[in-house]
Amino acid sequence: MNCDEAQELITALVDQELRDPERGSLEVHITECARCRLAREEEQALKQAIRKAGQGILAPDGLRDSILSSPSIFPEEGRSARGWRDYIWPMAPMLRAALAIALLLALALPMFYLFKPTSEPIAFAALQTYDLFLRGELPLRRAENAKEIEAQLSSAVGGRFHPMGYDLSTMNLRPVAGLIREIQGRKILIAIYEGPGGSLFCYTFLGSEKDVPANAAKFFDADKKMNFYAFSRGGMNAVFHREGEVICILVSAMPMEKLVALAEAKAKPS
Amino acid sequence: MLHLDHLYRVAFHLAKDQSEAQDLVQETFARSLAAYDQFKVGTNMKAWLTKILHNFFFDRYHQRNRWISEDDPIDQKSAYGKRLAAENPGPESHVLFRELNTQITGALRKIPEEFRTAIVLVDMSDFSYEEAAEILSCPIGTIRSRLSRGRRLLHQHLKDYLGVKKDRGSR
Numbered sequence: 191m192n193c194d195e196a197q198e199l200i201t202a203l204v205d206q207e208l209r210d211p212e213r214g215s216l217e218v219h220i221t222e223c224a225r226c227r228l229a230r231e232e233e234q235a236l237k238q239a240i241r242k243a244g245q246g247i248l249a250p251d252g253l254r255d256s257i258l259s260s261p262s263i264f265p266e267e268g269r270s271a272r273g274w275r276d277y278i279w280p281m282a283p284m285l286r287a288a289l290a291i292a293l294l295l296a297l298a299l300p301m302f303y304l305f306k307p308t309s310e311p312i313a314f315a316a317l318q319t320y321d322l323f324l325r326g327e328l329p330l331r332r333a334e335n336a337k338e339i340e341a342q343l344s345s346a347v348g349g350r351f352h353p354m355g356y357d358l359s360t361m362n363l364r365p366v367a368g369l370i371r372e373i374q375g376r377k378i379l380i381a382i383y384e385g386p387g388g389s390l391f392c393y394t395f396l397g398s399e400k401d402v403p404a405n406a407a408k409f410f411d412a413d414k415k416m417n418f419y420a421f422s423r424g425g426m427n428a429v430f431h432r433e434g435e436v437i438c439i440l441v442s443a444m445p446m447e448k449l450v451a452l453a454e455a456k457a458k459p460s
Numbered sequence: 461m462l463h464l465d466h467l468y469r470v471a472f473h474l475a476k477d478q479s480e481a482q483d484l485v486q487e488t489f490a491r492s493l494a495a496y497d498q499f500k501v502g503t504n505m506k507a508w509l510t511k512i513l514h515n516f517f518f519d520r521y522h523q524r525n526r527w528i529s530e531d532d533p534i535d536q537k538s539a540y541g542k543r544l545a546a547e548n549p550g551p552e553s554h555v556l557f558r559e560l561n562t563q564i565t566g567a568l569r570k571i572p573e574e575f576r577t578a579i580v581l582v583d584m585s586d587f588s589y590e591e592a593a594e595i596l597s598c599p600i601g602t603i604r605s606r607l608s609r610g611r612r613l614l615h616q617h618l619k620d621y622l623g624v625k626k627d628r629g630s631r
Contacts, residue, residue: 405497
């Protein structure tokens with residue numbers, strides 16, 4: 191082992207994250223190398239100094255109150271809770287933490303059941319269709335260009351609504367085919383993108399946020415004032431959003447952060 | 461409130477701004493409440509909350525303008541850094557840092573975000589490599605590499621304050 195090879199291992203050693211045989215090899219090297227011994231001492235000292243510096247940073251006093259009084263976090267109940275909050279605050283930290291969790295649960299559960307969607311077959315059908323595509327089991331008729339796909343999909347619904355389509359060329363994806371499905375009497379338009387950047391399905395249909403799966407994570411884009419819902423299954427990710435009465439679901443195997451970003455970037459507030 | 465100081469600390473170092481950090485923490489609590497049914501009882505809530513915070517930070521600063529930043533991420537980061545530097549010329553007034561602490565906080569601001577985040581998670585927040593990798597959605601080896609490079613950069617910025625006997629940058 192030379193000093194260059196030892197460099198990253200010293201970091202792991204200082205963090206107690208190094209195991210044999212690397213640990214044994216490094217310890218032998220450090221015994222023989224004064225420079226790496228010094229490097230280890232310096233890195234340990236730096237780690238301790240960083241840790242101490244971190245301990246000096248505490249949440250401002252007002253932050254706790256502003257969270258508890260935030261309508262977006264604790265609607266109504268949270269704001270009227272000031273009386274008992276004053277009462278519990280002097281309690282032990284562990285008890286306060288337990289009460290905070292209990293409060294979160296008490297508020298979250300009713301909201302969860304109140305807003306629990308009643309219908310979700312389309313969202314999961316979207317994932318199933320994409321899964322068929324990934325396995326090469328989805329018959330497709332390739333289109334010449336994006337206009338042909340848009341015309342094909344729009345005509346399938348008599349122009350009542352139009353398929354959402356995006357320019358994804360910067361992601362090395364281009365529209366290659368259109369597909370129409372019908373689920374519970376609702377027509378689903380699917381624009382299929384493919385390229386060196388992977389693949390992506392864009393589903394468009396008429397619906398509401400009741401079509402969001404129950405386990406989807408909700409994100410609110412404050413700039414666009416829109417909700418986005420993310421859900422996954424079997425390595426496939428999906429992001430749902432609504433523009434008026436038109437629903438769009440993007441489905442892809444790309445990382446969820448990337449897919450959410452794409453949906454947020456392309457979505458237009460209704 | 462559970463993990464409030466920890467979340468603020470991480471947010472403060474990610475955003476490099478006190479007001480932004482408070483917004484990040486508030487949004488983290490809002491999102492965690494909305495997604496509470498996804499939290500698995502018995503798993504690490506501190507790590508779960510931190511992942512939500514980091515994802516939101518990532519969304520806000522990197523993904524909002526993805527199509528712009530994807531083409532030229534360095535320029536975007538640089539512009540963001542310049543804005544922060546202009547808005548935050550001095551140490552935060554709400555905490556009286558000792559000299560070394562001030563220097564460390566200042567040095568952390570100067571190193572790339574990916575290195576800074578790994579250091580904040582492992583050195584300040586006591587997360588294991590495995591937990592940090594889960595929070596940042598990257599391999600464990602990446603965490604080790606970022607920590608090593610990040611600490612070397614920090615060391616170069618702080619060598620006058622740490623009583624360094626020899627410049628490790630020449631290793």
